[in-house]
Amino acid sequence: AGRDAINVVGSSTVFPFSTVVAERFGKSTDFKTPKIESTGTGGGMKLFCAGTGVNTPDMSNASRRMKKTEFEMCQKNGVTSITEVLVGYDGIVISNSKEASQMSVTRKELYLALAKEVPAKDGSESLIPNPYKTWKDVSPALPANKIEVLGPPPTSGTRDAFVELVMESGCNSFGWIKAMKKKDKNKYKAICHSVREDQAYIETGENDNLIVQKLSSNPKALGIFGFSFLDQNSDKLQGSKVDGKEPTFEAIADGSYPVSRPLYFYVKNAHVGQVPGIKEFLDEFTSNASMGDEGYLTDKGLIPLNKDKREKVRADVLALKPLQL
Amino acid sequence: MSDSTQKVINSLKKRHRKEKVFRAAGATAIGFGFLLVFLLITDIITKATPAFKQNWIAIEVDFQPDLLGIDGLDLTRLPKGDYRTVLRSAIFEMMPEVSGRRDKRSLFGLISSSAEFEIRNHLVANPADLGKKVTVWVKVDDDVDSYLKDDVVVGEPGIRISEKQATWIKKWVDSELIESRWNSEFFSLGDSREPESAGVKGALTGTFYTMLVTLVLSFPLGVAAALYLEEFAPKNRWTDFIEVNINNLAAVPSIVFGLLGLAVIINIFGLPRSTPLVGGIVLTLMTLPTIIIASRASIKAVPPSIREAAMGLGASRMQVAFSHVLPLAMPGIITGTIIGMAQALGETAPLLMIGMVAFIVDVPGGITDPATVMPVQIYLWADSPERAFVAKTSAAILVLLGFLLIMNSFAAFMRKKFEKRW
Amino acid sequence: MSDLSITEALTSDDIVIEGTVGTTTAEDAKMSMRNVNVFYGDKQAIKNVSLDLARNQVTALIGPSGCGKSTFLRCLNRMNDTIPICRVEGELKLEEQDIYAKKLDPVLLRARVGMVFQKPNPFPKSIYDNVAYGPRIHGLAANRAELDEIVVSSLQKAGLFGEVKDRLDAPGTGLSGGQQQRLCIARTIAVSPEVILMDEPASALDPIATAVIEELIDELKEKYTIAIVTHSMQQAARVSQATAYFHMGHLVEMGKTEQIFTNPTHELTENYITGRFG
Amino acid sequence: MSDLSITEALTSDDIVIEGTVGTTTAEDAKMSMRNVNVFYGDKQAIKNVSLDLARNQVTALIGPSGCGKSTFLRCLNRMNDTIPICRVEGELKLEEQDIYAKKLDPVLLRARVGMVFQKPNPFPKSIYDNVAYGPRIHGLAANRAELDEIVVSSLQKAGLFGEVKDRLDAPGTGLSGGQQQRLCIARTIAVSPEVILMDEPASALDPIATAVIEELIDELKEKYTIAIVTHSMQQAARVSQATAYFHMGHLVEMGKTEQIFTNPTHELTENYITGRFG
């Protein structure tokens, strides 16, 4: 028999949301419940862009926008028409155990604490290997704890978002580096996006729950992960203030908390109408009941789009408007 | 007393001390092993117990055709009704004092999101209830469930039940609308994103099929290969080389087998991704060395005199191998199989590569249906944000261990049968 | 310690043994061996031995411990194949058939040339199954009743039946030493091979059991050809028609049993025979 | 088949054996056993046997195969402990010491009461290590030279040294049957036990080697107490001072060897002795 269920691959961050939709979709329609694999955003994109056909996935979840390179790879492999679905937002939180005191950091401090190379302390326009051992070294206001941050590896979309939103903006607080962006983009990126490789930043696989649990057993460490994990574990963990803002549902939704990123998924238009149920699945996903302000996805920690945006997304998606990058 | 007896006596004290120490070391080792098993299992059991109970709530549902959007005649439309609205109105009717959008929303949040499907199933099963008002039991939300299970103080940070919700729940409990039941659905449902509706049936079935494929492939293959290499193959550099290589295979990180599975079994042979068939084949590759190594060792241990005796009677090498060597080597072969299968049963890494780390709700019906297996299910649940999955994870581990125990005790029974000392 | 020096004299290297005294050929040879050399690794255990086993006759192989009797016997049904370091050279024939020929099936050979080993090696199976094993694989019994009959009669012939008749399904490894030895004899005769090689079949047996076995051998030789290794001169004298005396891998003397025992030609044989104690 | 019926008569159940003829006690008993019963599961292998082993004397245990000689012998140094289904009852003493007493140390017992098993069981080690094993574990040699000496002299006494002197580090399992048997004897005497139990020590030996062993036994009895199981009446007559005749688990008759062989009292003993062949 042929393939009768939708196949989805991609981000582990979007996985919890897309599975909820899939489950309801399976229960409330005659279609089979879609099969959703958690491969990480990058891995998902590779599978997704490998071509069209029954053996390739129909959709790919992503915790960041599709990159131009990926888009080109898709085009090259015959995945020419892609629909992009913006699902909502996810806050990235920096949190620690409740046993420790709540941290309040700025993005600049985070950059200084985690970058591989940082501007020299004397203020000259040169870079030195990151000398900071404790938070106090970074800023006297911070505690004298060893810098120990558990975070995602480069394969993860969370890492990409963190690097762009936190590190880069922290980087930009140094004028001379910011100025470099125009002159030598690659060098700029190398400075701002490189995370230190000594013990201070500990890559902890793609397993956010493990980070959560490691944090509760190690009060001195900080962890980087999606808001929903903090939401579910608020008895054990607390989010650090970033630039003075607490990571709350509201703060992320209204954009005042600075570190949040959009979540997407991508659909292969060539499969619509061939693999049964794709249209209906899109309909369900973008419906008010799921993505809306009070939709069931918000129960799972998704920060919803505002109404106008949502309606526009829904209209575009149902029309299968091809993505242009 | 002779001279040497005296010497023996002189040496005895020390030797007996050594003997005692040695024996005690053995007892300690085994005690330590037991302790570990005991600790691990009690830890898992304590964590798992909440998962075996589930709170249900009785709701008076009014199946009005117009609310459902069904006209009473076409029963085939029953499953398509708007049960969410019906459910909402039933709950709000139950708690007339709740008003305001926010409060209503948080009230509705106390019921499992699977409830609307439960009442739908009820109506589909009892079409006669259309238009009537009946009591239907539905599950409460996982947050409520954990709130009811752990006695915690509302208002404490992290308790995901607000004080208002707590008073509503208290009202339900007081009026005995809530009932804690044995969570049989844990064994009869597939995966779900709602902890209260998540079950292990899908993963367990997947594990069963995967293990079946693994056993059916790896046991005969492994034993046959071991038998051939040990009893029939000429003993030369080549066989040495092969032996060393097979031994070596045991050290290949399991994820590499996953890669091979991906590259060869899925990409070249085109077998379907995420299926027990592919999973079983990949795990076979992983188990095979274990079985071969153990089998070869125990075939080697069969004393040559037994072989000679049989050969002297005119038994062919094949007959010697099958009627003497194999039965005598069987305990060791079974041990290898037990260990190899146990390892396969608990393995996750190679399955990551072949798409078995997936959200699959439907219970697989065969070896070519998409499926996950228990360790993957455990892995996925362990990585879910919902707190209630912690208990589910442990419960799933327990189920897996149960599966393992059943599998092992059968094998251990077989091993016992073959065991002989001579 | 006079006898110690005898042994040492017998085993020391400076005795040169050349050729064989007496006749090694038989008129009606069932098996005939020519220039057999056997090596365990570098060590040569059989040195250029030639002898015939005459049809329907019992040939006794005698000689001091370690002289190569077992080794020679094991060549005759290619049991030495199982010892990796063992190498056999020479011409060995069973009724004109080269038994070391490539195309020869050792399985068939062993079914025709049965063997009772020096150390009793019962299978870790029941007594019944031990004896029934051969007949089963060779299909000697058409049905269970026939098989039962073979088992019972073999056990009876080996003089074991009386002792084990009520525990035929007890393990063969739980028998006494002598019982195990008789079990192995029963097991071998159950397949009625054409040639029977017996390596000290009565070493663990009491006189009465020995008598039973000797009588069995006597009876068997009517139909079969038999080679027997024994340390008992009396036994050799009683059961065999021809005797071969081995010494340090050499076949020193061979001839009619009477002649060997009454009138040995070679000095070594005479020393061995007359120094008799058994 | 007249002899077959003899065996069957001997093993059939309707012969009733009551008590023991002759004396089972010795004036100067090194070991004394009273009312010993041994069971393998339900099967009784030794029935109410009482006998003494006199100091510095060789006691021969004779009797038909399967009558319980090995079983009885194995009781004397508690080797039967290793057989799970085996149960020993009765009073067994080594110099007034109950050898089945809880507090008795079987290790010391076995060092004092050594054993040569019926089936040669060399360790899969070198010949040297086989013999050195006992002295090593018991710490009998102070240094390597002493150990070498023990090994060489034990091998010499067992009449094996000449044959193996140039391959002391070859594996003991690669020896011929008779060589293995002598190796096991050498291994046992290397620890100089006070009592030596020998279960058919010469069954696989040629007359000359047998003579060496018998001479050894004769020599050993000067210092040690010896029990020997044998199937050869001649051997029993030659080496032993006392003889015990076992039959189907019963001790039928015991007495001075001369008396037993010349003038047995019990009919069964007489049947056995006179039906002699060995």
Added chain:
Amino acid sequence: MTSSTLIFVVLFLALFSYWYGIQRSIKVAGGATQVKKLVSLPRQFGLLTAMWCGLPALIFLLVWTFFESTVIEALLVQSLSVEVQQLDQSALGLYLNDVRLLSDSSAEVLQKADPDKVFAAEKLLEINRDAAWLKSGLVLILCLSCVAFIISRFAVDFRARVYLEKIIMRVLLACSIIAILTTVGIVMSVLFESIQFFSSVPPWEFLFGLEWSPQMALRADQVGSSGAFGAVPLFAGTILITIIAMCMAVPVGLMTAIYLSQYASERLRSYAKPMLEVLAGIPTVVYGFFAALTVAPFIRDTGEALGLSVASESALAAGLVMGVMIIPFVSSLSDDAINAVPTALKEGSLGMGATQSETIKQVLLPAALPGIVGAFLLAVSRAVGETMIVVMAAGMAANLTANPLDSVTTVTVQIVKLLTGDQEFNTPKTLAAFALGLMLFVTTLALNVAALKVVRKYREQYD
């Protein structure tokens, strides 16, 4: 008939042929009383017939199943419109998938569907039906003709056993070849990718470099790390963790085996062994959590209480937990090996007045050496190749240290890290995973060769 029913039919036929072969052979012999005339046993005739009946048919089925879908697809496409034929590969695949789904669906759905596709679906059903008939027919004919052929050769002196054994031998050989091919396959694939890797990273840098930082950019617009591929720290880490694991597993496992096989009562043994084997089957994810969340913090806190500086992801924690997992590998396999040593040897030693432990140490263990070394190797291999535990509990950063309290990373962790999220083998980053795999392979190869030598040298062949 579907393939699975067909398999059952073939198996049933084989069973029947077994019986039939026996009957025929008896007949050939001239009746039940004459069977002794046969050179081989009736049972062997039966088995031979069954093999001839079953094996070719099953092989045929396997081949058929392998090619079926491709052939059917080709046939189907031929009968469809030109437009469809001209679709490209993947579009055609999707089109056919839909057709396939249609062919399974109800009339109601068909009514609404595209008539071209409905036509195709009907065509497909037809082809499928024909194929099923053809397949069943061919299989049955194959069974029958093979049986007929082999039966026709039956004679009194037909050496059924020899033929049977030849077939079994081939089957055994085939099985070993599969096992060997897997090995070769894995070695080859690892080797090829490694060669590719070494063409961009010099081997000496990989082998002797002290810095490991392979997370190069995944895409052109990403910034990764420097791309240093010095694998020494990884091997040091792997060795450290393996040693810790073995320090845990070998004493406990071996002593357990000894206790179970020599001291424990039969009853204890029959319970304890399967009980401990549970340890091998606990999902490694669970061990991973246990190591990361229970053992590691415990070690860190204890260490800190003692004034030691302990990393949160200490090698000790991962190693110990891994050791627990492999205990049964050592204990169960060694137990079997010790148990296989004949009692006569044990008696020989005890009879000399050796204590139980002396007997064990000096007689039983050396005699059981090959089995024990095998168990030991398997355990090491498992420790070296284990992934999940170290991914969760060991560090990710490549430290070069011998301090078990420090954090180290292992080869497997890095392999996982290199491969997740990116499975295209074209960058040094992903290829490095294979080079690591190869190195792992070479190291354990050396270990195995050494072990083989040791066993050869010290092996004590008992009898």
